[in-house]
Each structure stands twice: as structure tokens, then as C-alpha cells.
Amino acid sequence: MATATAGGAAQPGSPPAPRKSVLGTPRWVAVLFLLPALVLLGALVVYPIGYSITRSLFSADSSHFVWFDNYGEVFTNHDTLTAVKNNAIWVIVAPTVATTLGLIFAVLTERVSWGTAFKLLIFMPMAISMLAAGIIFRLVYEQDPDKGVANAVVVGVHDTFAEASAYPRARPRPNGDLAPSGGGAFTTKAPHEASTPVALPLIGILAKDLPDARPAKPPEQAKEGGKGVTGTVWLDFKPGGGGKPGQVDPGEKALKGVKVEAVKDGKVVASTRTADDGTFSLDTSGPVRLRLPSSNFAEQYAGVDWLGPDLVTPAIIGAYIWMWAGFAMVLIAAGLASVPRELLEAARVDGANEWKVFSRITVPLLAPVLVVVLVTLMINVLKIFDLVYIIAPGSTQADANVLALQLYLESFGSGNNQGVGSAIGVLLLLLVVPVMIFNIVRMRREARR
């Protein structure tokens, strides 16, 4: 396995050693067979390496020899520095997570009867373009929870566990008892006592937005034996007009679930929520000021800003993992098939539990495959371009920048500096040189065998 993939070879074991020509092919025939490939490779792959190295030492208009200034630029310019940093995050996070998921999926699906269908599904995104995957995830990450499925889920979960703000945009009547007290809360100007029920009228909500609200019940004193400050919170608007401001008129709707706090000397001494008919009763005798805290009026939770400056790179890495976890899974599953079952059985007979068998035997035996998968993904991630270019919106493209994108922007976009572009290209090449050397050394070793 390891042999197979580290070099991109199709077969493991020992590729046959180069042999003497047994067929007696004339040399000129060999030249003819090789010529098309050598011309294409020479002109479009080998020559560009030399050209790029040279070009990276010249200025933007290629008129001056500038030594390593372009490389200095790469590591000092703010945009390229972001790209370097993001590339580092990509190379560390994306392969690790994709390989871990691949390992988990490969192990778990091994003996599930529909494991093949599962693998096919997870592997499928490999077949589509990064452009299509990018568009798919632009849709997933759309900010509006009514459109983007990610935020629809996040907001749904959030609203299940956190109290949803009941009445965004509601406010008291101007010049009434309630006045803004900072931070979006409203507090009564006058202190209130148990003896006089309090009317807390709000406006700013459309009556049609409260289809299920019950009619408000006028504020009344606490029932006999009960003590405490009581009152009503309602929508002080009578459809069709004719209501008296500050007074509960027939047809006006109750605001249920509004949080009401009793404040004494700046401290909250009691708090409650209004009932279905808008009434509340606070367990305190006063005198207290009544406060409607800002949580009643906060704007609706809008979900996560997936493609904002902070999360755009992790979000795009998520899309990449969606595409490539299947690749890791398939390679690891193939490796898993060659793990000798007797070894696992023997360990189990010796009393090892499943976790021990997995971590002490399966994973070490899979180590070569895991390394191949990791290295392959790292090389792949190093050159990541399409996904970032498509998913990051213009406003956060700079925050999501990676080397291949910066190379494109510098050379063919707004940058107009092919000197720096070439330097980035050479940098990308240098980063894969260790793999190159490893492959060559291994081929030589095998050829000698």
C-alpha cells in the first residue's frame, strides 16, 4: 500500500527492474515513442521551473534584477503573510481531520451490511469539481437562517436551548412611565408599591404579528392574602383606533412571556414573566422600580457569521473535508482489508478490549497507509485554490487568502506583479521537494532490487 501511493504507483511490491531490451528495438524508434512526451514535458513542465526561478529574482516589470526581494515581499506583505499563515492552518488541520474521519468511517463501516452504500456516498464528492462544491457550500453557509441550512440548524438549536427574544423592536409609549435605562432595557421612572397595580404599555409591534395573543387583562391588585407588586404588560394599540393611551381597552392584546424585574437601589429583588393575559405579580412589597430587561427586545439570534473574517477559513476547510474524507476512507479501508485478522483475534483472546485492539494493533499496522494519506492530502491542500476563490465572499477574500490564490491575484489579477507571483510558485515547489526526493530515492532502491 505505502509503496503504491506514496509514489503514485499503481502497484506495491516490487516493480520489475529495468531490463535489457529483449526485443531489439532500434534506438530511433525509442526516440519516436518518447518524443511527444519529452517535448510536452520539457516545454511545459521543466522549462517553467527554470523560468519561474529566474523570474522570481526580477522586479514586477522584469526590468531589474532584485535578488531575493520578491521572497522578502512574500514574508512581509500583509496579504501574502495572511496567505502563508492560512496555508499553514490548512496543511495542518485539513489532512488531520480528513484522515481521522476517514479512519473512523473505514473502521465503522467495515462490517455494516450497507457499508458499501455508505462509502459510495461519502466518496461521491470526490467526483465533482471544487467549483460545484464551492457553490454547494456557499448555499450551505448563507447568512440568512431562512436560506442557509447551516444557520437554520444553528438558530433552531439556539432557540431550543436559549430563550428566544419575544418582542424585538417593541418599545414603551414616549413620555410614559417607562423610560430607556441603558443597554436596551426600560425602567419605570416612578417607584411602585403593592397597593397600586402597574400598567406597562408597549407599542411598536404590529397586532397582526400576535395572532395567538389573548386580550389583555387590566392590571389589578394582588388577590386577597397575596402581596406583591402586580400589573399588566400589553400592546397599547387598539385595532381600528379609539383606545386610550396607557389604559387597557377591550380588544387590546396581552404580551405574554415578558420578563419583568423589580429593582430596589439598583439591585434586582424579584423577577417574573407575564402570564398569557399579560399580568404579572412580583414577590416584593416595594417600593420598587419595574424594569423590562433588554432580553425582551433583543434582535432575533441571526446565527453564525460563517463567511465572516474569523470563521471563513475553518468554514472552507469544512467544505474541503466534505470532499476528501472519502478519499482517506477508501485508502484506509483498503489497508484495513490487509490487516491480518488472526492477530486481532489473538489479542482479543488474550483479553484486550476493543479500544486496545484498535489503538495498539490496528492503528500501528495501518500507520504506513495513514502516512501516505496524510502526505497526499498535505500536497493537495498546499495548492488549494478553487474552493477558497469560490466560497470566500469578496469582503473576506483577504482573510481567507492562501498561497495559490495570492499567486493568481498577483500574476493575473489586480496585483500585476509576476515577480512575486513566481516567488510564490517557487515556494510551493520547494515545499514539495522533500516528497520528490523521497519518491526518487525509493524508486532507485526498488530499481536496484
Place this chain on the structure above:
Amino acid sequence: MTTMDDAMAPGEAVASPPSERRDPGLASRIAARTGGGVLRVFLVLVALFWLVPTFGLLASSLRGPSDIAASGWWKVFSEPAQLTWSNYDKLLSNDTITNSLWNTVLITVPTTLLVVVVGSLAGYAFAWMEFPGRDWLFLVLVGLLVVPIQIGLIPVSKLFGDLGLFGSITGVVIFHTAFGLPFAIFLLRNFFAEIPRELLEAARLDGAGELRLFATVVMPLGGPAIASLGIFQFLWVWNDMLVALIFADPDSAPITVALQNQVRQFGANIDVLAPGAFISMIVPLVVFFAFQRQFVSGVMAGAVK
């Protein structure tokens, strides 16, 4: 071709019922202990999680612009009447899109053929012919396997500019072919080298010339490797955006580039982007499902690319 066989495991598993397989692994033991329920539920959830994004694209592509602007695609579950082909009708009467789809075919098919033919010729030469510097040259080729295409963008754009190829479909085809060759030659050389020598010698004794030997013995025997390579290369080029973005002018741009132009106004044009992306995915998905085995082995063999 052991790995090729391993690679085909997903396909094989369909054929053999799980009960016939060797012996229980970790998964089945976990399954046995938890009654299988937890594991199954977990895997179903993962599968759904993987399916939802693609399904969202499909559902979005089948809703009219006003529905898209008003609500999320999951509304199709409660209001299936929203489903309509109108986006696709509009898209397929849009000349830019249909031209670009045709361009994708014009780029992908010749590239695939060229890579297979040029790669086979060289692979055969490396496997069975004797010439000075062969081993040394092959090591260079192994080195070229992981060269990032980014290194070629600037120099080749200059070169194509001088040759008058910049902007043309030919230029895109040549670039893809060149960067597909190291892997193609490597894969085919290793495969051809496994052909039994007696077969080749027998054909030679029958008086077959070099080209006939290549066409009637080597290529047919190389079928499996050539199929894997061809499918892998086909999908690689079909799905490419970067190379075409740089080397193709608007008239020769493939579908990926045409859609990419629309992404800047994302949000207002989902009725174009979603069906466009889906159409661009249809061919890869059909190829993927029809040729799973070859695709999987091609991807596995091409791991390091």
C-alpha cells in the same frame, strides 16, 4: 496490480454478502454490544450530513427565483408544488452556458485521448525499450510527479502568448496534457512492465513491427490501467477551473469558468448558479457511478498528484 484489486473493494463488497466475509471486526463487535442501534444511527446521521449539501443544491436548482429569494430550499418538503424545471429551461437556452458546456467537452475529450496515447507510447518505451539515459530520465519523471501546476501558470502564459495559443482551447488542452503526463507515464510504464515477456517476443517472432506490437498487444493488455487513467484524467480536466481561468478566453471558457463569473453576484443569481453547478456535476457523477472501480483505483494510484 494488487492495489488495483484492493481499490476495487467497494465494488466487490456489493457482490459478496457480509455474512460470507472472514470474521468480525471492531465495528461488528461494537454493533453486537450496543445491539447495533447506536452504530447504525450514527452512520445514518453521518450519511445524511454528507448528503444534505448536495441535496440542497438540487432542491435550490428546482425552485423559481422568487421562491429562492423568499425561503430556504427545505420548503420543497412542505410545498412540493414549488418544484419546476424553469431554471434549467432558461439555462439551456442561454448561449454562454451551452457554449461553455460544449467547450468543456472540447477540452476534456482531446486531453484525455492525448494523455492516454502520448503516455502509453512513452510508458511502453520506458518499460521495454533500451536507450541511453533511460533510468536517469525515469527518475526525473518520478520527480515531476508532484510538481504543482502553479509553477507552470506564469511561464506557459508567456509561452502561449508568443505562440498565439493564449486564450484558445488548444492551449488549455496542451497545458492539461503536459501536466497529466508524468503520472500517466509512470502508471502505464509500471503496468506495461508486468506484461509477460513471452507474449511480446511471440508477437515479434510473428513479424509484428514496433507499432503493430504496441497497438495489438500492449494497448489491449494495458486495458485496465488505461481505463483507470482515462477516467481519472477525464474527471480531473472536466472539473478543472484554474487552468481554464487563466488560459481560456471567454469564447473558449468551459462551464466551470462560465459559472465562476457568476459567483461574484452570489445570492441574486442562485437560479443560474444552482442548476449550472448541477449540470456540470451530472457527467462526473454518471462517470463515477458507472466506473466506480476504475475511478477508485485511478484516484488511489494518483494519490500524490
